[in-house]
Amino acid sequence: MARINLTVDGASVSDDVEPRMLLVQYLREKLGKTGTVIGCDTSNCGACTVHLDGTSVKSCNVLAVQAEGCEVTTIEGLADTVDTDLHQVQESFRECHGLQCGFCTPGMIMQSVDLLKENPHPSEEEIRLGLEGNLCRCTGYHNIVKAVQHAATAAGGAR
Amino acid sequence: MIPAEFDYLAPTSVEEVIAALAEHGDDAKILAGGQSLLPVLRMRLNAPEVVIDLGRIEALRGVRDDGDAIVIGAMTPHSVVGGDPLVAEHALLITKAVEHLADAQVRHRGTFGGALAHADPAGDLGAPALALGAQFVIAGAGGTRTVEADDFFVDLFETAIEDGEVLTEVRIPKHTGWGARYEKFVRVAHQWPIVAIAATVRAEGGTIAEARVGMTNMGSTPLRARAVEAALTGQPATEDAVRAAAAQAADGANPPSDLNGDADYRRHLATVLTRRAVLSAAGA
Numbered sequence: 001m002a003r004i005n006l007t008v009d010g011a012s013v014s015d016d017v018e019p020r021m022l023l024v025q026y027l028r029e030k031l032g033k034t035g036t037v038i039g040c041d042t043s044n045c046g047a048c049t050v051h052l053d054g055t056s057v058k059s060c061n062v063l064a065v066q067a068e069g070c071e072v073t074t075i076e077g078l079a080d081t082v083d084t085d086l087h088q089v090q091e092s093f094r095e096c097h098g099l100q101c102g103f104c105t106p107g108m109i110m111q112s113v114d115l116l117k118e119n120p121h122p123s124e125e126e127i128r129l130g131l132e133g134n135l136c137r138c139t140g141y142h143n144i145v146k147a148v149q150h151a152a153t154a155a156g157g158a159r
Numbered sequence: 160m161i162p163a164e165f166d167y168l169a170p171t172s173v174e175e176v177i178a179a180l181a182e183h184g185d186d187a188k189i190l191a192g193g194q195s196l197l198p199v200l201r202m203r204l205n206a207p208e209v210v211i212d213l214g215r216i217e218a219l220r221g222v223r224d225d226g227d228a229i230v231i232g233a234m235t236p237h238s239v240v241g242g243d244p245l246v247a248e249h250a251l252l253i254t255k256a257v258e259h260l261a262d263a264q265v266r267h268r269g270t271f272g273g274a275l276a277h278a279d280p281a282g283d284l285g286a287p288a289l290a291l292g293a294q295f296v297i298a299g300a301g302g303t304r305t306v307e308a309d310d311f312f313v314d315l316f317e318t319a320i321e322d323g324e325v326l327t328e329v330r331i332p333k334h335t336g337w338g339a340r341y342e343k344f345v346r347v348a349h350q351w352p353i354v355a356i357a358a359t360v361r362a363e364g365g366t367i368a369e370a371r372v373g374m375t376n377m378g379s380t381p382l383r384a385r386a387v388e389a390a391l392t393g394q395p396a397t398e399d400a401v402r403a404a405a406a407q408a409a410d411g412a413n414p415p416s417d418l419n420g421d422a423d424y425r426r427h428l429a430t431v432l433t434r435r436a437v438l439s440a441a442g443a
């Protein structure tokens with residue numbers, strides 16, 4: 001067992017974990033944060049995307065011990081970081097119908113937030129490239145792209 | 160989905176890594192960004208007893224200017240390399256290759272040294288490193304040695320890094336002012352290339368003064384298309400001249416046949432992509 005101390009969605013946590021435990025497993029199984037989902041076995045789908053010290057990562061491809069001392073934000077902690085009930089990107093996914101079954105959505109939203117942080121005014125192509133690591137088997141991506149554009153406009157490029 | 164059990168070490172210096180490698184030998188595996196190793200462990204294709212994480216060694220991160228070369232620390236993430244102004248100024252080919260490597264999340268975690276040490280023949284950094292004549296700085300119990308790019312890539316997933324050694328940094332001779340293009344041919348998004356061509360060119364007016372061309376996935380290691388480089392030297396940067404030189408791209412290469420394409424298809428791709436990459440790198 002290894003001792004880890006980290007911050008998850010604003011709360012400090014410490015636990016003894018097996019070194020082989022994946023960050024996504026830790027979030028779901030130890031902390032009950034099932035908002036972050038697992039969509040594949042190959043680190044291709046991006047459904048498990050969270051922010052680690054402010055940048056997006058696939059939490060199925062990070063060990064919990066590697067997050068020692070880090071700050072993790074999951075989809076569950078996103079809304080608390082702004083004044084509204086939903087984060088602007090969450091709101092825009094709802095507004096633009098950027099989902100169907102919703103399974104890819106937590107990861108899509110986390111990656112979209114990262115994308116807009118790096119590039120507040122992305123072109124359509126930049127959005128598609130920025131979301132390259134996130135797969136959706138329902139929407140055909142068009143409404144997801146619209147949702148990101150909507151969020152960029154609504155935020156006025158400020159966020 | 161879950162790796163087999165292992166012990167985890169997180170040293171904070173290269174000396175500690177070398178000591179741990181000496182102690183655990185074959186049972187140990189180095190962990191860099193984990194973007195190739197963790198999938199391997201999760202599929203249980205490998206089950207080391209000890210995992211040595213380089214993530215806490217600050218000295219292995221960052222890009223610095225060192226006279227006639229830039230030096231990229233082994234643990235520098237792809238996203239940092241891709242956005243680094245020194246790299247863009249002096250080794251634009253690396254910037255171009257990183258741009259389309261994997262996806263944003265993987266680029267945040269995966270490292271420059273990890274990708275090169277992994278030596279996947281379809282990996283996107285080997286051909287640019289070879290084309291630019293990179294030097295690999297490797298530390299071990301006996302001290303530090305430097306290996307030239309031509310000697311670094313030994314075979315599929317095999318490099319000159321010996322048991323007990325760790326790659327610490329990569330020196331890239333400056334190619335200031337050289338144009339560059341990485342032409343990557345993929346079937347679906349965020350994937351390894353079927354074939355890719357890394358080309359960098361020093362143009363003088365409309366003439367190709369010097370060219371370097373590396374090839375990805377045209378054999379068990381990255382390859383350098385020296386015949387093409389020689390044929391391009393002194394040529395005008397025109398479609399016809401570059402097409403003629405690029406026709407030799409696949410000479411001597413031994414590309415794989417797989418579900419993405421057979422060897423002949425890859426040979427053809429190599430000539431087409433070389434033409435496109437060189438013309439673009441020459442600003443034509």
Ligand SMILES: Cc1cc2nc3c(=O)[nH]c(=O)nc-3n(C[C@H](O)[C@H](O)[C@H](O)COP(=O)(O)OP(=O)(O)OC[C@H]3O[C@@H](n4cnc5c(N)ncnc54)[C@H](O)[C@@H]3O)c2cc1C
Nearest residue numbers: 191192193194195196261269270273274276282283326350
């Ligand atoms: C979904 C996905 C898509 C990808 N797409 C691409 C792509 O398009 N193109 C591409 O090139 N790559 C791609 N990759 C791989 C990615 O580039 C990895 O980052 C890279 O191959 C390995 O770097 P790493 O730092 O993660 O190394 P790790 O996975 O930690 O290590 C890889 C191997 O190298 C060894 N190693 C690492 N560092 C050192 C060192 N300093 N000294 C000695 N040995 C060391 C490890 O022991 C291990 O065997 C992809 C990965 C994923 C998950």
Ligand code: FES
Nearest residue numbers: 039043045046060
């Ligand atoms: S579950 Fe992590 S990428 Fe698919």
Ligand code: FES
Nearest residue numbers: 100102136137138
């Ligand atoms: S909405 Fe179903 S997978 Fe994207």
